Amino acid sequence: MAPEQAPTPISELSLDDGAAGAAAAARAPRWRELLLDRAVILPLLIAACLVAGLGVGLATLRQQLLDSEERMLAALSSALADQADSALAAAQTAMQATAEEIAGGAWTPDTPVAAAVLRARAAALPAARQMLLLDARARVLQAADGSLDEPAHDRADYFHSAAGAAPGSAHIGAPTTWPGHRTPWIPLSMPWYSPDGRHHGVIVVAADTALLLGGFDRRRPAPDARLRVLRTDGTPLLESEPSSGWPQRAGTLRPPTGVAAWTQIVDAPGDDGQTHGLLLAGHAMQRAPLAVVLSRDTHVVLADWRLQAWLVGGFALAALLVTTVLSLRHAREQRWREHSQRDLQRQRERAARAFAAAREGLWEWDPASERHYLSPRMRELLGFDASASAPPATHALSWPERVSQDDRRRLREAIDAHVRERTRDFSVTLRVTPPGEPPRHVRLRGQGLRDAQGQLLLLAGTAYDVSDEVAVSEAARRLDEQLQRARQFEALGALAGGVAHDFNNVLAAILGFGERARALAPEGSALAGHVQHMLSAGERGKTLVARMMAFGRTGQGLRQPYRPRALVQEAWTLAVQDVPEGVDARLDLDADDQELVGDGVAFFEAALNLMRNAVQAVGERGTLRARLFTETVEGPRVLWQGSLRPGRWLGLLVEDDGPGIEPAHLPRLLEPFYSTRGAQGGTGLGLAVVHAAVRDAHGAIELRTAPSEGTAITLHLPLPEPAAAHPAPGEATAWSGQGEVVMVVDDEPALVALLEEHLAERGFEPRGFSDAERAWRAFEAEPSLFAAVLSDQAMPRLSGLELIERCRRLSPGVVALIATAYGGTDFGARASAAGVQAVLAKPLDWAELDAVLQRLLHAPR
Structure with missing residues (x-):
């Protein structure tokens, strides 16, 4: 019998012509190889040389354009400087002749002759608008045009620079705006002396800016050309028109020492907001320490050259691109067949390696x-x-x-x-x-x-x-199931929180009016006993509300004083109420009944979870022990979770002789939703709740366990220093108010009535509102009337924090208090940000309310 042959593998089947063509196209020669081919390199070198020659020619043309513009600006600045020198010479001559005539006694100021002389000489000067004779106190003695208003000459630089100067010395002041004229005038000044040689004042010629600018507007070489007159130290004196593109660095424009004419190119911002080159050409004056500087934007000067450069460059690049494409195509066709064969072989080898690696x-x-x-x-x-x-x-x-x-x-x-x-x-x-x-x-x-x-x-x-992927998918499925359970807990918690909030308001009214009824009932009467039973039931209801609120919250609770001893006793009672007779359960309360500040409900839940875990671990027969104790730690101590610093600590030990915990479970013991009982029971939230409560209290957890040796878990909470202890509830009972007006806001009318009655008995004047909007309108009408605001948090339309934030914004000094059972995650931080000075737990404790009002209203400020 002939042996059976296996079918030919798909990798060895022949491909049709279309597939073969596609494979060959995917394996074309590399561009880098084509660029190194001589058939491509030689044409590219020739084209590159041509492009380089064009580039050199364009650069040369650019420099020629700049040189030509420099020469033109230099010639124009020289002409403008000579014209300004001539105008200054004429003005200096007129002022010097005036000073010599006064010194020689030819005529005296403040005479008809002086007025005629000044008018004649002012009319003969180019661009002159006014000629004045000032005395030594800058008062006008004589003016060529008496109808013009005069500026304050005593504070002008042209007066101070000429006062007391050598005879015949002329000075130029900063451009000055003459009263009634928009454009500034250029002041020229020279001292004059009396025939006896004493200095008597200053001669001032006020000329139009054309005195220095000359006919620049008529001779402007281009619209972008600018003219500026500078002092020798680089300080600008006058410019033809404001220009944002002129450099602001004085050193850049400082005229070179000992040089009559110069040119340079500097960088400066242009009118389009970008930095361009600025072509400068300057020429120093001979009659004054000034220089005339002309400028043009090189971006405008080279506009035509750039257009030519773009055209030439585009043509060169197009020619180079065509040459490159044709050369590459020729080289590609030459090597196509050889590279296709080699690439096909390489692809086969790569496919084999890829399958092996994958x-x-x-x-x-x-x-x-x-x-x-x-x-x-x-x-x-x-x-x-x-x-x-x-x-x-x-x-x-x-x-x-x-x-x-x-x-x-x-x-x-x-x-x-x-x-x-x-x-x-x-x-x-x-x-x-x-x-x-x-x-x-x-x-x-x-x-x-x-x-x-x-x-x-x-x-x-x-x-x-894909075994690992399937395992991960299965783990994700289980995690999703845990997430769904957590969402169910969250929904139940929200429902419980809502019910507890409403029930809390009812309970607060019952306890409040019950306490008042007990105070009014005769001691030892049947009515007093009935009221006491009602209050005891209300206290149990208060504990129930606290548990419901703890179940419904998702973050850290309020920080309130609580007694851990009573909470441990209550948790123990709940945990061991159904233990079998074969279990030996013992509770030792060795610690004093010291008060702590924190989340008492979280501590209660943590203790209850530990005790219930121990009860379930013991089963039908065994030993269960819980112990509350205090200890003093002398040095730092590292525990299983957290560490202890030196000081006093409260400890809660819960231990059992059950099967213990396997070492493999210890690293994940505190993870949410992780349970060592599997499908037999447990949500995996118990120890996570314990850990969260201890962490929020800045405590630590110690664990001792081993298989078949039982488990012992100790919670450590820091104790406050003795000096930080809270005052006894009865210490504030002797204090009373002094008629302060206190606003009371709660959506429960019974609670408003109860609070009003209590505050009135304590010496306050309460104003109660069951509608937060009405309360705000009343406060807005008279903000200074109210000394304090006591508000509930959860109210329709306007919450307590929003109301207090408005009130504090209108009256920053008002005392703000919030009463709530639980305000939500990070409520303490949100309340402090809104301006709340104290958060009170509902149902209200009257002693705590009195103490807070005493501290905030009557404490020394």
């Missing part, structure tokens, strides 16, 4: 021969010997000893759907159980090859191990 198996199934082809990795996944071929099967990968019946059915359905619906491929995850090996999950992906008539010729595909 740990994927290849499989094929021939329906006609019912034979499989399995790669070595595929045989490994299915548990076959690496050297033996797979046995025949009536369907793809259907070996009953390795794949379950359900998985084989799912595989056949997926293949049939793929063949029937002509989908691109199919994917199925099978649970494979090789003989003698643990089960594994294998994901199969494949597709079918058909003939021209659509008949199935071959099934082929890949497979890889």
Whole structure:
């Protein structure tokens, strides 16, 4: 009998012409190889040389344009400087002649002759608007035009620079705005002396800016050209028009020493907000320590050159690009065939290495021969010997000893759907159980090859191990179930919190009026006994409300004083009420009944969880012990969770002789939703609640456990220093108010009436409101009337924090108090931010309320 031959693997099947062409196209020669070809390099070098030559020519043309503009600006600045020198010379001559005539006694100021002389000389000076004779106190003695208003000359720089100067010395002042004229005038000044040689005042010529600017507007070479007159130290004196592009650094524009003319290019911001080059050309004056500086924006000067550069550069780049494309195409066609053959071989080698690195198996199934082809990795996944071929099967990968019946059915359905619906491929995850090996999950992906008539010729595909993915998915599913349970707890908590809030208001009224009824009932009477029973029931209801609020909250609770001894006793009573008779349960309360400040409900829940865990661990028979004690820690001590610092600590020990805790569970013991009981019970929240309560109290947890040796867990909470102890409740009973007006706001009318009655008895004037909006309107009308605001938190339309925030904004000195059972996560921080000075727990404790009012209203400020 001839041996059966396995079908040809799909990797060895021939491809049609279209597929071969696509494979060859994907393996074209690399561009880097083409760029190194001589057929490409030589044309590119020639083109690059041409482009470089064009670039040199453009750079030369640019420099020529700048040089030409420099020469033009230098010539114009020289002409403007000479014109300004001429105008200054004429003005200096007129002022000097005036001073010499006065010194020679030709005429005296404040005479008709003096007025005529000044008018004649002012009219003869170019651009002159006024000529004045000032005395030594800057008072006007004579003016060429007496109709003009005069500025304050005594504070002007031109007066002080000329006063007391040498005879014949001329001075130029800063441009000055003359009264009634918008444009500034240029003041020129020179001292004048009396015939006896004494200094008597200053001669002032006020000229138009054209005196220095000359005919720049008529000779402006371009719209962007600017003219500025500078002093020799670089200080600007005058400019043709304001320019944001002029450099602000004085050193940049300081005229060079000993140089009559200069040019330079500096960087400066242009009118478009960008930095451009600024072409400067300056020329020093001879008659005055001034320099005329012309400027033009190089961006404007080179506008035509840039257009030419873009055109030339675009043409050069286009020519270079065409040359490059043609050269690359020629080289690519030459190497196409050789590279295609080499690339095809490399792709085959890469595919083989990729499958080996990816740990994927290849499989094929021939329906006609019912034979499989399995790669070595595929045989490994299915548990076959690496050297033996797979046995025949009536369907793809259907070996009953390795794949379950359900998985084989799912595989056949997926293949049939793929063949029937002509989908691109199919994917199925099978649970494979090789003989003698643990089960594994294998994901199969494949597709079918058909003939021209659509008949199935071959099934082929890949497979890889997804056991880790399945494990992660299963873990995610379990975590999602825990999350759903947590959301159910959250919903129940929200419901419990809402019910508890409403019940708390009712309970507060019952306890408040009950206490008042007990105070009015005769001592020892039946009525007093009945009221006392009612108050006892109310206190139990208060504890129930606290538990409901603790169940409903999701963050840290309020920090209030509480007695841990009473809470431990109550938790013990609840935990051991149903323990079997074979359990020896003992509670030792060795610690004093000291008061702590924190979340008492959280401490109660933590103690109750530890005790219930111990009861469940003991079972039907064993020993259970709880002990409350205090200790003094001398040095730092590291515990299982947290550490103890030196000081006094309160400890709660809960221990049992149950089966103990396995070491494998210890690292995850405090994780939420992690339970060592599995499906037998427990939500995994108990120790997480314990940990949260201890953490919020800045405590630590000590754990001692071992299999079959029981478990002992100790909670450590820091004790306050003796000096920090709270005053006894009765210490504030002798204090009373002094008629202060206190606003009381609560949506429960009974509580408003109760608080009003109590505050009135304590010496206050209460104003009660059961509507927060009405309370705000009353406060807004008379904010100074109210000394304090006592408000509930949860109210319709306007919460207590919002009301107090408004009141504190209007009257910062008002005392603000909030009464609530639980305000939500981080309520203390939110209350402090709103301006609340004290948070009171509901139902209210009258002694605590009196003490808080005494501290906030009558404490020394």
